[in-house]
Amino acid sequence: MTTPTQQRLSLIDVVNRCDSFPYPSDPRLERLSFLTFIVDEIPCGRIHSSVVPHIVAFNQQDRPVFHITETTISFMPWLADYDSRSDAIAQMLNIWRKAPKSFPSLSGWRDELYGVYTLNTSPLTTKGGAALAIERSACGIFGVHAYGVHMNGYVRTGPRPHEVKMWVARRSATKPTYPGMLDNMVAGGMGFGHSPGYTVLKESMEEATIPIEIARNAVPVGTISYTKLSKDETDSQPETQIVYDLELPADFTPTPCDSEVENFRLWSMDQVLDSIRSGEFKPNCACVCLHFMIRHAVLTPENEPDYLEIAQRLNRRLEFPGCKKWPTFKEEQ
Amino acid sequence: MTTPTQQRLSLIDVVNRCDSFPYPSDPRLERLSFLTFIVDEIPCGRIHSSVVPHIVAFNQQDRPVFHITETTISFMPWLADYDSRSDAIAQMLNIWRKAPKSFPSLSGWRDELYGVYTLNTSPLTTKGGAALAIERSACGIFGVHAYGVHMNGYVRTGPRPHEVKMWVARRSATKPTYPGMLDNMVAGGMGFGHSPGYTVLKESMEEATIPIEIARNAVPVGTISYTKLSKDETDSQPETQIVYDLELPADFTPTPCDSEVENFRLWSMDQVLDSIRSGEFKPNCACVCLHFMIRHAVLTPENEPDYLEIAQRLNRRLEFPGCKKWPTFKEEQ
Incomplete structure (x- = not known):
């Protein structure tokens, strides 16, 4: 045909x-603007710089959730296990979901969780090998596997x-x-x-x-x-x-x-x-x-x-x- | 057993x-000391810094063969085709072969040529897609595929x-x-x-x-x-x-x-x-x-x-x- x-x-x-x-040697990499998403000191994903203001806004609470630097985003030390991390991300995503212009991918909300796996699989802080779980349609925002x-x-x-x-x-x-x-x-x-x-x-x-x-x-x-x-x-x-x-x-x-x-x-x-x-x-x-x-x-x-x-x-x-x-x-x- | x-x-x-x-993100990469071997402006291999003095010594001739910078080794522009490049490398390797302490891998000399392939495959400068050919036992010295x-x-x-x-x-x-x-x-x-x-x-x-x-x-x-x-x-x-x-x-x-x-x-x-x-x-x-x-x-x-x-x-x-x-x-x- x-x-x-x-x-x-x-x-x-x-x-x-x-x-x-782009691969590491590709010059196109330089014009991209991603921060590394770190969990338990291990890089687990990447988040675009345009998302950072939204994370900063969510972080304006008595007990901040994220530690934000120029190149990295990680959880504050008090979010040290699967449940607390998964809950924090879910809360943030539920707010973002109401801003469909900023987060078009969330319009495909699936109500299905994907695990973010890590190297440290202690049962005290992880569940089934995952350091946290994230709503499926948000995986691309966090750049997780x-x-x-x-x-x-x-x-x-x-x-x-x-x-x-x-x-x-x-x-x-x-x-x-x-x-x-x-x-x-x-x-x-x-x-x-x-x-x-x-x-x-x-x-x-x-x-x-x-x-x-x-x-x-x-x-x-x-x-x-x-x-x-x-x-x-x-x-x-x-x-x-x-x-x-x-x-x-x-x-x-x-x-x-x-x-x-x-x-x-x-x-x-x-x-x-x-x-x-x-x-x-x-x-x-x-x-x-x-x-x-x-x-x-x-x-x-x-x-x-x-x-x-x-x-x-x-x-x-x-x-x-x-x-x-x-x-x-x-x-x- | x-x-x-x-x-x-x-x-x-x-x-x-x-x-x-090591892969690009591996810190072990930093302690390695390789120069890029470039042919027709395309990286084709890597040569250890300890080999450079031997290339410099070979280069002491009326018409130098190699262009050497701090990070790269390439052929001088007059070596612009398969035959001239292959001959130059063969001449150099025949000298190196007599220095078995410096080049232990050449003790396994095979009398067998391996092609170094490139992206520019004009029949004027290449042969069978190769920019040059190198004695098999020397491939690791030049880090070619x-x-x-x-x-x-x-x-x-x-x-x-x-x-x-x-x-x-x-x-x-x-x-x-x-x-x-x-x-x-x-x-x-x-x-x-x-x-x-x-x-x-x-x-x-x-x-x-x-x-x-x-x-x-x-x-x-x-x-x-x-x-x-x-x-x-x-x-x-x-x-x-x-x-x-x-x-x-x-x-x-x-x-x-x-x-x-x-x-x-x-x-x-x-x-x-x-x-x-x-x-x-x-x-x-x-x-x-x-x-x-x-x-x-x-x-x-x-x-x-x-x-x-x-x-x-x-x-x-x-x-x-x-x-x-x-x-x-x-x-x-």
């Missing part, structure tokens, strides 16, 4: 759209690894983010307290009506990680997607269950690649497809000039601590 | 042994991806580097003018006597990349290994062909992991095994605390240009 007038992206362009925050799962559903068409077709989802036209764009078969954010394995099973049912006996065959095959910078350069989002492959029988057809997916199509790898190059995929989903194509030898060092660079860039080293222990299945069921 | 007194490494320790050059292939040979023991055994090679006790350590089934450096696919076939025959009809089933499944810093902190080696998987029939047994391998063993994934943790693998080969274990769901986000970090670290973003076009099979045969 691609017409000659449409854009054609290189695969590195595709990665750049997802992993858009977010997590999700993405699953490639595929069908074999021959014995060789690249002989596969892939199920591609079209996002609903009414979705607030990336409406109508192409997506992986199943994907979802990982709320605090959930494990990757549980999230995959839950989303498989919710998004594609995949019965548990089939979804259970999904296998974790690695991750993609990147840091997104918003177009206005004030939100930054370091993110890791844990990637799953699910081989499906040729006679299985996924069906949208909730209203998030419009339809599913089973495409050849050429069709997927063509849609990636014409910019039809949601950027991080395109990267999950590239990760699949590298592992399945659809892309090879000999057929893709940026092969080495793509392999490196799909796993950006995120500078903030990651989660080291997910809840067990038992704990969350 | 591991005794309780032996070291037990975490898997992040294992990655750190291979990818040992080196390439190799590593192949995992495995046998299925069940239908699920983690139900596999892996062929492990023991390096010959007389090998100059990492004698007696464990290695992937097949591995080899990629000399200038060779493609990854060709190198895999050639090394499969040379190292493991794998006939071409079988070796041809090897599939490229990604890369590992890292930068090694030598123990004395004067050599740095950014390196990419292109990783192949070769599924083998249960009745196939590899046999050492040249004198580089002592023997091959077919091990369970537990045995491989145990040997990795006890430090018996050559460091980059251990990383290739971890890459395999992530793709085959032997390691999962739920059973390995450093899963996210390992996935990121196995593909370090190398800051120097990589090769974008390998020779075709036809060109090299």
